[in-house]
Amino acid sequence: MVTIADVARAAGVSPSTVSYVLSGKRSISEDTRRRVQRSIRKLGYHPNAGARALASSRTNLLALVVPLRTDLNVPVAMQFVAATVSEARAYDYDVLVLTKDEGPDGLRRVTGSSIADALIVMDVESADPRVPVLQSLDRPVVLIGVPDEPGDLTCVDLDFEAAGAQCVRHLAGLGHRTIALLGPSPVVYERGTSYAGRFLKGFKQTATAAKIRETSMPCAPTYEALRICLDNLLARRRAITGLVVHNEAILGPLLSELARRGKKVPQDISVLAVCPDDMAVSQAIPLTSVSIPSIAVGELAVEMVMKRLDGVTAAEVRLLSPVLTDRGSTGRP
Amino acid sequence: MVTIADVARAAGVSPSTVSYVLSGKRSISEDTRRRVQRSIRKLGYHPNAGARALASSRTNLLALVVPLRTDLNVPVAMQFVAATVSEARAYDYDVLVLTKDEGPDGLRRVTGSSIADALIVMDVESADPRVPVLQSLDRPVVLIGVPDEPGDLTCVDLDFEAAGAQCVRHLAGLGHRTIALLGPSPVVYERGTSYAGRFLKGFKQTATAAKIRETSMPCAPTYEALRICLDNLLARRRAITGLVVHNEAILGPLLSELARRGKKVPQDISVLAVCPDDMAVSQAIPLTSVSIPSIAVGELAVEMVMKRLDGVTAAEVRLLSPVLTDRGSTGRP
């Protein structure tokens, strides 16, 4: 193994000089820097991560806690992970993946043994048992989602409440008076996953304020559940003219079912999705949608973690404004 | 921070005794063990990962290289990652995620700086530029997929060639004489992703041997591409009676399109999917399928990596036998 001492010898300098060339923490003459860098390349030197971590108490590792169950919207989670990993690399950090299953103890383990410098936690629930632990950790933490009591934890997410409101306003603006929300799976609500409730709140409040009749129902990600929901919704005396779908998994099946039942979109019913843009575009009918910006959120989460690692300690709750793109699946009732 | 010396002092023993209690590498009296473990719990001691890595040259970290683009079948990849992470934890390992984008240099970086003890690489291509690098690394490596020249690298995967063959035999056994394969996106073939070619090979060879007329075409994961494929396939003089679909992303759209065109499954056309079981079950029509056992492959990959970390050096290529489950979407033509 090539050590820093080997490089130093080859370049005719001391080990600390090599270290400083690498870290940039003190000024080095142009000439020395070049000699050191040449030796590094020639010998194929890579600083030993363990030694570095021990001496500097920095691991350059980020722990990302992901919900690796399949009942959640998998593509969104994956996009988020991808964005986080890429962005972290830009700061010279690698990403460690923990599952939600590890629970609070996993968080203590990772921080306690100094495996990671900071944490990003996805899929936070309203009364998440991990939140109090995270608050006591004394390491930078960024939550994706907003628990009831974030305390001094930094949170990032789409502003789902505003998104719910915007969906209602969009349909109301087109003249719809009776609308429905097809929400996430019941288990998502039961778990108290924060985004589901926030969206629902924005949806209901805005509908009430705008004097719009609204219904909402969760929907499990199966054909069977979807059919039952549709049977229920479409059989009502007051016909529903606008449908907001906050459930990526049933978008395809929904359009199929509507087609099978002879309902044309948007002539007979308007469909407004809440999902990533690429998903809205790639449906049988391109869908008007409020974007779930998983990539932007992932990048932002990393930025905020880095800021805290640099010593900026102010807690923040950053909610991204929703963006609605009209792709023609909504129209006048 | 609580160090091993603190624990040793509290338990009235030497640091090495604490270390040995933890590692089990030498015999400790029952009494001492108890005292040490009580002190560990009382003080909330977690061994420092960096110090441990430096002293033992073991990081207890596994690097997992994943294709974090969205053109690949995302749920399968996610299932695989989940299985890998869970299984790794069972061996007291954590998992570091690298993207395929990092390329060969990323692999050198991670092993060169001793960030991880071993590598699991997903989405391997036939002539993957990373393979020669991996061979030179001198660390345990397990590939998911089989490159043209694996050398002494361990590989795990579904036996896609056998899967292709089994699909043909299943349809042939039902009496089909004209069948088609709807394959992965063209870009998957162009990239030389190994499973696509292996499946195709098994499909074609078995069809030829069984004197069955076959067609195969890649299909991008969009409605537009699917419609064109179907137009092409269904317009033929010799009607296709059996369709093998090796492309998770278009399963839903395919069934919708067939329904729209008035083709009943399996009366008018048999559909045989190659996908994870849960996906086959949750379609509009439950699909007969050859299972993609992402979880089993993930667990197996970890097991094999652990075996190699324990010093077992024999290279292996482990191809899991395909399992076909009849769910009624295939029948006599």
Next chain:
DNA sequence: GCGCCTAGTGTTAGCGATAACACTGCGCGC
């Protein structure tokens, strides 16, 4: 010409674990 600042570099004491080496005391064979 003295003091002080700045740029550039070297020396070395840790960081917190592991594991090689060393020691004690007891039981047992003969």
Next chain:
DNA sequence: GCGCGCAGTGTTATCGCTAACACTAGGCGC
């Protein structure tokens, strides 16, 4: 009663790097 093996424990060198501390030489103000 001597020697040996073994179970149980302690002492400490070592892993490779970082950063605190120390030093030199040159420039500048006054």
